Amino acid sequence: MDGGNGKMVKAGLRNGYMLLFFVICSFILNAIVIAGNDLIAGATDSMLAGQPVYFKEYMIPLLCMVITGAVVAYLKSISGSQYSAVIQREVRISLGKHLVKLPFSYFDEKGTGSIMTRLMSDMEEMKRFFSEILPELLVNIVTVLTATVYLAEMDVRLILLLFACYPVMLVVADKLSKKLASLAKKLRSYMDERTELAYDAIQGMVVGRSYNLYEWHKQKMDTVIDNMVAQACKSTRISSLAWTLRNLITTIPVIICYIFALYEVRQGQITVGQLVAFTVILSRILYPISGIVFCANDIREVGVSLKRIQEIYEQQEEKAGGHIEGKPENSENIPVIEWQDVRFAYDDRGEHPVLKGMSFSIETGKQTAFVGGSGEGKTTIFKLLCGFYEKGAGEYKLFGHAFEDWKLEAARNCFSEVSQNVFLLPDTIRQNVACGKENATDEEIIQACKNANIHDFIIELPEGYGTLVGERGVRLSGGQRQRISIARAFLKDAPILLLDEPTASVDTESEEKIQEAIDRVAKGKTMIIIAHRLSTIKNSHKIYVVNGGRIVEAGCHEELMEKQGFYAKMYAKG
Structure with a gap:
């Protein structure tokens, strides 16, 4: 270079x-x-x-x-x-x-x-x-x-x-x-x-x-x-x-x-x-x-x-990835995501590992949650899933193909993310929602906002969809920013939805609207959740408990409660 x-x-x-x-x-x-x-x-x-x-x-x-x-x-x-x-x-x-x-x-x-x-x-x-x-x-x-x-x-x-x-x-x-x-x-x-x-x-x-x-x-x-x-x-x-x-x-x-x-x-x-x-x-x-x-x-x-x-x-540019591009083929016979003994450390020498041999499998159309204490590696999992960082060792498959074989842009198109800290451009509401899909029409943007329970609020604004949100969306409430983020995810229509506790810092009324919008966007999709409040993921098909960079427990809510292990103790603490 x-x-x-x-x-x-x-x-x-x-x-x-x-x-x-x-x-x-x-x-x-x-x-x-x-x-x-x-x-x-x-x-x-x-x-x-x-x-x-x-x-x-x-x-x-x-x-x-x-x-x-x-x-x-x-x-x-x-x-x-x-x-x-x-x-x-x-x-x-x-x-x-x-x-x-x-x-x-x-x-x-x-x-x-x-x-x-x-x-x-x-x-x-x-x-x-x-x-x-x-x-x-x-x-x-x-x-x-x-x-x-x-x-x-x-x-x-x-x-x-x-x-x-x-x-x-x-x-x-x-x-x-x-x-x-x-x-x-x-x-x-x-x-x-x-x-x-x-x-x-x-x-x-x-x-x-x-x-x-x-x-x-x-x-x-x-x-x-x-x-x-x-x-x-x-x-x-x-x-x-x-x-x-x-x-x-x-x-x-x-x-x-x-x-x-x-x-x-x-x-x-x-x-x-x-x-x-x-x-x-x-x-x-x-x-x-x-x-x-x-x-x-x-x-x-x-x-x-x-x-x-x-x-x-x-500085070396991010690797473009392999040869696989385009939309993935959904198949119930193969896991959407599969990790085998994945290891990762933020430092180059690997002296301070964050993930220490993590293995799990996520099935098509299922809701999967990762729970654990702060600093245990949950957010790092999301970063590796989207290819923001390269794993140090182990195997990561996306729709049955090694992640390295995917073009990085195509792999990231498989994911939509809604997180606690929503990033909004210092532009109009329309432009912030349109980020989810290139050349999106006004009709598509409006429908996405309706699905995200934010359309009624937008049309009451003097400028409507042309309203400027301010730097990082400071002119909007936390719940409103979250729903714009969900509208963006609707528009992207990716097969995998990543949720990083999007309702953690909003009021009860906003939480209900956000949860209703999430339920809509999640239909027919594989949903992966990072949870801090365990009450929000009780209905997940599979829950992985992360501790010390490893998965120490796995199962549905009832199974984990019966084990009386890490999960049961965390749930009891609320």
Whole structure:
């Protein structure tokens, strides 16, 4: 897989004609300046010699050069800006496409703060590289090359004196740029933490205010911001030192060059007009000379962000799966789902296993429940069923075929999920329900909402199905969000329905409506439930009791109660 740098390089080469045009414009602008200098030098020498200076001979060509230079400068600016914009667009699009294909483990490992900072701040640094640093570097190189050739024709000794500062600048720039890169890396880590805190504060606004967590959050945020400011101040001090040394190192050779040039004028080796031209060119070349060297500071700083972007590209995409696609063939002769000795751990080394040799079978059209204490692995079962994580060992069959033989998209189309924490898009109710089926018609959406007992509520809203639900559905109650989620499941019409205690955090009236909607959507489907309240799964055909990452009991409610084991004790506790 191409790394982030590879993507950027390919995008850069693909649009290289814009950059080439930018460089050509830079050469033309420098050629215009040099030609103008020659005219001014000639006019100066003519006036000092007492010769007439004609308007047509000097002013008209200079005016033409100024106009031409303005046009070329405009074209140069446009080409540079377009080049930067196109690169950013291509990289952002490719990064977005790659990011949504990454496995869930990557998001669990990195966290929201780190990923958001990479997508925002680090991408802004990439923008700065292509819009500011790279164009400036190319302009500096072109300016130095053209001016060097011009000055060398005048007197090569002036060039040697001017570039005498280069070795010192290289050493200073190298040392300072390494320090700046180190500070930039630390600053980025603090920015990750700040973004994470801000995200958590916004998402947990209700809980935060309910428990008066303002001071706690403020202290955490203040600490992170103080660390960021400290790193930024250190970086600013080093950058300021770099500018001071840069000016000092370049000023000394310039003074020597001026003294030497005046000496040559006195000796008659160059004319006063050439001295004027030398002064103009020298003023144009000073900044580019040091700019090429000290550009290493900016490149190394930006390099930290580019590396962080590259790290995303280097992550392996989620495996697409095998060859089986399309709708599964329902058969009562084979289990819908079958696990044999499945093992799983979230850490790569498997030092902390969550599932420790789990085996079970789920029949077509039956209701199956998984019960157990918190942290025993019930939710992990759902994650593995949908292919969000890969099992560490064992065998997992879906409709009689090994899960690895299924195309991942086709396998996930076999499942609809309704969970406690419903995710809604910050869009309309219509769009949130339509997620269940591509190109769903309004009639299908309305029927799904009727089945989910939410249609009557929706049509009473001023905007009806066009009502915006707010971020994560904050404008709706918990029960309303659940019923929209159920409507989405109706629309998807998958053969397997996964329920993660959808009625756990709603009132009695909402629970009745949700349960009625679930009963409708479950008709003719295989239903798998994670239960915390055992009273809700008494009618399940099979109940699996999970403890310590293993299934310790299995049977229907009556059978498990007769055993007087784990299940009976849990049921007695309520």
